[in-house]
Amino acid sequence: MPAVEISQLVKTYPVGKNKLTALDKISFDVNEGEIFGLIGPDGAGKTSLFRILTTLLIPDSGSAQVLGLDVVRDFREIRKKVGYMPGKFSLYQDLTVEENLNFFATVFGTTIKENKYLIEEIYVQIEPFKDRRAGKLSGGMKQKLALCCALIHKPSILFLDEPTTGVDTVSRKEFWEMLGRLKKQGITIMVSTPYMDEATLCERIALIQDAKIMSVDTPAQIIQQFPDPLFAIRGDQMGKLLKQLRQNPEVETCNAFGDYHHITLKDNSAGTQTRLIGQLEKENLHIKELKAITPTIEDCFIRLMPHNNQIQRS
Amino acid sequence: MITREVVIKTDKLTKKFGDFIATNEISFEVYSGEIFGFLGANGAGKTTAIRMLCGLLTPTSGHATVAGFDIYKQTEKVKSNIGYMSQKFSLYEDLTPRENIKFYGGIYGLTDKEIKGKSDSLIHQLGLEMQADKLVGSLPLGWKQKLAFSVAIIHDPKIVFLDEPTGGVDPVTRRQFWDLIYDASEKGITSFVTTHYMDEAEYCNRISMMVDGVMKECDTPSILKEKYHTDSMDEVFFELARGAKRTAD
Numbered sequence: 126m127p128a129v130e131i132s133q134l135v136k137t138y139p140v141g142k143n144k145l146t147a148l149d150k151i152s153f154d155v156n157e158g159e160i161f162g163l164i165g166p167d168g169a170g171k172t173s174l175f176r177i178l179t180t181l182l183i184p185d186s187g188s189a190q191v192l193g194l195d196v197v198r199d200f201r202e203i204r205k206k207v208g209y210m211p212g213k214f215s216l217y218q219d220l221t222v223e224e225n226l227n228f229f230a231t232v233f234g235t236t237i238k239e240n241k242y243l244i245e246e247i248y249v250q251i252e253p254f255k256d257r258r259a260g261k262l263s264g265g266m267k268q269k270l271a272l273c274c275a276l277i278h279k280p281s282i283l284f285l286d287e288p289t290t291g292v293d294t295v296s297r298k299e300f301w302e303m304l305g306r307l308k309k310q311g312i313t314i315m316v317s318t319p320y321m322d323e324a325t326l327c328e329r330i331a332l333i334q335d336a337k338i339m340s341v342d343t344p345a346q347i348i349q350q351f352p353d354p355l356f357a358i359r360g361d362q363m364g365k366l367l368k369q370l371r372q373n374p375e376v377e378t379c380n381a382f383g384d385y386h387h388i389t390l391k392d393n394s395a396g397t398q399t400r401l402i403g404q405l406e407k408e409n410l411h412i413k414e415l416k417a418i419t420p421t422i423e424d425c426f427i428r429l430m431p432h433n434n435q436i437q438r439s
Numbered sequence: 440m441i442t443r444e445v446v447i448k449t450d451k452l453t454k455k456f457g458d459f460i461a462t463n464e465i466s467f468e469v470y471s472g473e474i475f476g477f478l479g480a481n482g483a484g485k486t487t488a489i490r491m492l493c494g495l496l497t498p499t500s501g502h503a504t505v506a507g508f509d510i511y512k513q514t515e516k517v518k519s520n521i522g523y524m525s526q527k528f529s530l531y532e533d534l535t536p537r538e539n540i541k542f543y544g545g546i547y548g549l550t551d552k553e554i555k556g557k558s559d560s561l562i563h564q565l566g567l568e569m570q571a572d573k574l575v576g577s578l579p580l581g582w583k584q585k586l587a588f589s590v591a592i593i594h595d596p597k598i599v600f601l602d603e604p605t606g607g608v609d610p611v612t613r614r615q616f617w618d619l620i621y622d623a624s625e626k627g628i629t630s631f632v633t634t635h636y637m638d639e640a641e642y643c644n645r646i647s648m649m650v651d652g653v654m655k656e657c658d659t660p661s662i663l664k665e666k667y668h669t670d671s672m673d674e675v676f677f678e679l680a681r682g683a684k685r686t687a688d
Binding site for chain 1: 479480481482577579580581603606607608609610611612614617621635636637638639640641642660661670671672673676677680681683
């Protein structure tokens with residue numbers, strides 16, 4: 126039995142006389158014990174989905190089961206078994222670290238002591254501040270406390286809505302290492318993130334954009350399905366090179382990727398690359414490197430985005 | 440276009456809160472038209488430094504001028520010569536794009552005629568004709584961020600401060616946003632930008648790295664990568680931030 130089964134799920138919100146579609150017939154499963162990533166930008170529908178799965182929001186149509194229980198009918202049962210860390214910090218700001226933890230343990234009919242082993246490793250990092258009010262903690266500490274509170278009743282599945290947003294790369298790495306260790310305890314983890322580079326840390330991912338799922342698979346499979354050969358190009362004037370590449374007739378797509386630009390070509394026969402370099406050199410651009418590369422998840426995401434071509438700047 | 444004209448100059452700029460030193464004697468210069476990345480882990484002192492440079496917070500010691508104005512004595516002059524935008528604060532959601540432009544234009548002292556002209560060209564440039572009279576709250580995040588940037592530079596400031604401007608936006612919009620930064624740079628507007636996306640660090644002319652209130656590095660991405668023997672800015676950041684003691688926000 127999958128830990129989460131979602132079928133044709135729809136959620137809309139009224140906006141004046143119109144309707145805003147947050148989730149448009151979404152279907153996928155999350156397997157038991159896996160780290161499943163929901164990857165997409167703000168406004169894609171990630172939070173609406175989390176709120177439905179944690180029984181805080183009722184879908185318009187379609188169905189969803191969590192641990193075999195229906196999110197509408199069996200909401201009481203589900204609430205006992207899931208841990209949820211919302212994107213917005215939702216603990217009691219005027220309770221101390223220890224009081225918050227105690228509160229959540231009590232609500233779920235357990236004690237800190239009983240499940241301490243589960244949170245031990247995270248809790249030691251915030252324990253020195255256990256008498257500090259939650260509102261006075263730093264961002265990183267709040268995040269750790271929220272995770273402890275979501276874990277204290279030993280949930281079978283953990284829903285983490287953008288736990289690493291606004292967190293620097295070092296803390297992000299630590300957070301993902303923590304998730305890896307929780308997985309070893311047998312907890313299923315569904316986590317959302319706007320950072321594409323975190324996709325490869327999940328076993329399977331769903332790419333979500335504009336209320337629709339664009340792809341569900343392992344990161345490796347999604348990368349393998351990238352349809353065209355992809356190249357990275359680097360020159361001495363990257364800004365000018367980007368503009369020239371966008372205008373060049375040989376180039377199909379072109380996106381800046383840090384110190385390289387990633388391009389696909391209209392014609393992948395031999396000679397195109399040499400021709401392209403020749404044309405660019407004519408524009409007084411010195412090309413330092415042009416090489417075939419494996420796409421990243423971000424390349425795949427951009428490729429899968431609808432209207433991807435229309436919003437190229439004139 | 441970068442020139443040698445200095446638009447930000449700090450000399451041992453320091454801010455203490457009680458015995459906590461948020462920024463500790465930072466000294467650097469930023470040039471006209473430069474895209475200057477201001478990076479650091481959470482709690483490294485970035486926000487404090489930005490608030491001082493925007494004339495919103497009085498330093499404890501040290502000196503700084505922004506757009507040629509002293510950040511102790513000429514804070515109002517500083518404010519009228521800079522633009523500011525962040526992921527959290529940008530536009531009024533219950534005003535339309537046109538009303539937001541009018542509001543900010545008015546705040547920055549543009550004449551009605553100037554506002555009208557700017558408003559039309561901006562809306563055309565961003566392709567917002569269809570949405571110009573709808574509430575900003577109903578626009579997709581990406582459009583809001585692009586409009587917010589344009590509004591932040593409506594008065595042609597010398598410098599625009601961008602605090603995580605691309606947080607949470609989709610990868611295509613994120614790149615379009617950087618096109619806007621480049622366009623502003625061509626016009627001579629300096630961008631002072633913070634980000635958690637390390638690929639964006641590569642788009643900056645120079646990068647500074649704050650660690651525990653101190654500016655540990657300030658150089659071009661390629662020199663920094665060479666110095667730390669790596670080919671990714673992510674690694675440079677990791678090497679520097681790993682030694683940090685502070686985690687406060």
